[in-house]
Amino acid sequence: MMNRIVWHHTGGGHVPNDTDRAAYHRLIDGDGRVHAGVHAIEANAPGARLVAGRYAAHTGGLNSGSIGLAVCAMAGGVWANPRASAAFPTPQQIDALISETVGLCRAYGIQPVRAHVLSHAEVPLTLGVVQKGKWDFDYQIRNAAGRDPLAIGDELRAEVMTRLGTASLWPVNEPKARRPVLRQGASGVHVRVLQRALRVADDGLFGPKTRAAVLSFQRARQLLPDGVVGPITWAALGL
Ligand SMILES: [Zn+2]
Missing domain, CATH: 3.40.80 (Lysozyme-like)
Structure with missing residues (x-):
């Protein structure tokens, strides 16, 4: 690489x-x-x-x-x-x-x-x-x-x-299985990807606004609204 x-x-x-x-x-x-x-x-x-x-x-x-x-x-x-x-x-x-x-x-x-x-x-x-x-x-x-x-x-x-x-931020060869579980307090490139997908400011910091966006996304998709981005939420986001 x-x-x-x-x-x-x-x-x-x-x-x-x-x-x-x-x-x-x-x-x-x-x-x-x-x-x-x-x-x-x-x-x-x-x-x-x-x-x-x-x-x-x-x-x-x-x-x-x-x-x-x-x-x-x-x-x-x-x-x-x-x-x-x-x-x-x-x-x-x-x-x-x-x-x-x-x-x-x-x-x-x-x-x-x-x-x-x-x-x-x-x-x-x-x-x-x-x-x-x-x-x-x-x-x-x-x-x-x-x-x-x-x-x-x-x-x-x-x-x-x-x-x-949005997809640009993923390392292309990174297996989906490696996508981290994100919750409030997380930071970094994966948070930026998430924020872009949710259309909130992509500062790379998972704060209350990002959590609120995750919760409303999860509710809209009838997922468990826990504000935590795991494999199911990533998949629902198409990522
Ligand atoms: Zn040169």
Whole structure:
């Protein structure tokens, strides 16, 4: 299983070249078409030995378990003036970045949260792994104002999350049998899934409002209204 997706720009033109293909698993050209890189995603699988030239070396110190997804862009761009690039990321490329991320999240059971889907510029901020002079995407590629890679990443992740829907938060390969019994006081990703399904604020904390929503759901479905989410309630929720 792969642990994360790292978003990049190649620093080149809108069309991938051989160097780019060797460095990333998937590359998106200026028209939004997706190209496979030289190395299979599995070449970077956790536990696989990383031999130079035989895996996609896209994120220093963090290649194991990381899928490298790049937009072919930013040749000639400099941090002080990203728009100096004659190959600035196109809207089609960013749309394709979102769709490809959605597909990879589904295929590998990756959740679109900061620690697991992030731009290269976010890596040191979120994961504490130092990168030298990497600023993909520390510039406005959608609507987020300013040059805050986390805000820009959050905006892209929100799009991915919307496209994935509620089910996105489940690790895809997690057997249903492992879904935890939740009651008031619980917290975490499973609570967020529950809250989304119940259409209450998904802060990941099972408080009185979530409990009230569970109770009314259980009553509506003629289940035992105990406010506890076990296998029967999960199943009734379609999860
Ligand atoms: Zn990069």
